[in-house]
Amino acid sequence: MSSLTYKYLLWLIVGVAFLVAPFVAYPLFIIKMLCAALLAASVNFLVGYAGLLSFGHAMFFGSAGYIAGYVLKTWTGEGLIGILAGVGVSAALGFLTGLLAIRRQGVYFSMITLAFAQVIYFLALRLPFTGGEDGLQNVARPVFLGFIDTADNQTLYFVSLALIGFGFWCIWRIVYSPFGQVLTAIRDNEPRAISLGYQVNRYKLIAFTLSAALAGLAGSVKVISFGLATLTDVGWGTSGDALLICIVGGMQTLWGPLIGAILVVVLEHMMVSTPEMIQIVQGLVFIIVVMLFRKGIVGQWLVWWHARQAKSDAHPSSNHT
Numbered sequence: 001m002s003s004l005t006y007k008y009l010l011w012l013i014v015g016v017a018f019l020v021a022p023f024v025a026y027p028l029f030i031i032k033m034l035c036a037a038l039l040a041a042s043v044n045f046l047v048g049y050a051g052l053l054s055f056g057h058a059m060f061f062g063s064a065g066y067i068a069g070y071v072l073k074t075w076t077g078e079g080l081i082g083i084l085a086g087v088g089v090s091a092a093l094g095f096l097t098g099l100l101a102i103r104r105q106g107v108y109f110s111m112i113t114l115a116f117a118q119v120i121y122f123l124a125l126r127l128p129f130t131g132g133e134d135g136l137q138n139v140a141r142p143v144f145l146g147f148i149d150t151a152d153n154q155t156l157y158f159v160s161l162a163l164i165g166f167g168f169w170c171i172w173r174i175v176y177s178p179f180g181q182v183l184t185a186i187r188d189n190e191p192r193a194i195s196l197g198y199q200v201n202r203y204k205l206i207a208f209t210l211s212a213a214l215a216g217l218a219g220s221v222k223v224i225s226f227g228l229a230t231l232t233d234v235g236w237g238t239s240g241d242a243l244l245i246c247i248v249g250g251m252q253t254l255w256g257p258l259i260g261a262i263l264v265v266v267l268e269h270m271m272v273s274t275p276e277m278i279q280i281v282q283g284l285v286f287i288i289v290v291m292l293f294r295k296g297i298v299g300q301w302l303v304w305w306h307a308r309q310a311k312s313d314a315h316p317s318s319n320h321t
Contacts, residue, residue: 073139078145079159139228253298
């Protein structure tokens with residue numbers, strides 16, 4: 001069986017699994033995993049494919065949630081407008097942050113993103129419409145396109161799945177586009193990219209803005225699903241969780257954030273009765289993955305798969321499929 005056939009078979013299995021999932025598991029729990037996966041995927045896109053390590057992606061995730069929730073609660077009940085408002089604000093915030101951050105490299109870039117995230121956290125704590133420490137509560141489930149009512153959990157799940165799926169499709173399309181190839185070249189050898197005539201800072205700024213918008217999409221879906229936006233959404237811990245998911249699942253892979261999110265969120269759910277142990281267990285998982293799976297779970301599996309394919313190609317007579 002060819003690698004392309006395996007790839008199509010994998011996509012089919014994953015697609016069927018997500019279609020069946022809300023009938024065998026609690027839909028809101030799966031939505032929580034999907035939102036965490038898209039947030040991690042937005043970080044993975046920025047770090048893994050553009051080489052920009054952000055410590056402040058929670059500000060895009062959380063600010064989009066606040067804006068989407070506020071729009072839905074006070075202006076309109078149309079879910080698509082709330083989603084677009086959240087994504088638009090997070091993209092604008094990403095553009096403004098990127099204008100300053102991309103002028104620095106390495107740890108200085110990361111510290112600038114963290115500083116901006118702390119500013120957004122302070123604003124979320126002090127602005128009147130956010131609800132302060134209580135958060136923005138009681139956001140009603142919206143209606144999409146005027147006729148898709150998300151009051152039912154299963155309907156909400158499929159709407160959320162479509163939105164999150166669109167986010168992952170955007171990442172896949174960007175990564176395998178000429179723009180994505182230039183980003184990879186900048187990540188691998190920035191001086192050479194500059195010598196070839198590419199406006200490196202412009203590419204970085206676009207990538208940062210796109211990543212912020214995708215994180216905003218995750219935050220917007222989260223608030224329409226749970227009807228709540230809190231300070232936790234904009235806290236540094238959320239940014240740390242997204243990075244942890246990326247590392248556990250595998251950087252520079254499209255499947256890594258999804259696998260990492262499933263593992264991390266399931267662990268949190270299993271230990272909900274002992275919250276003080278969650279970070280300890282997550283730390284142990286991180287250590288185990290770093291020691292045994294240097295490229296993350298998916299990354300290490302891909303290394304094994306490519307080695308197997310190379311061995312199969314080197315000995316075609318042994319391949320009977």
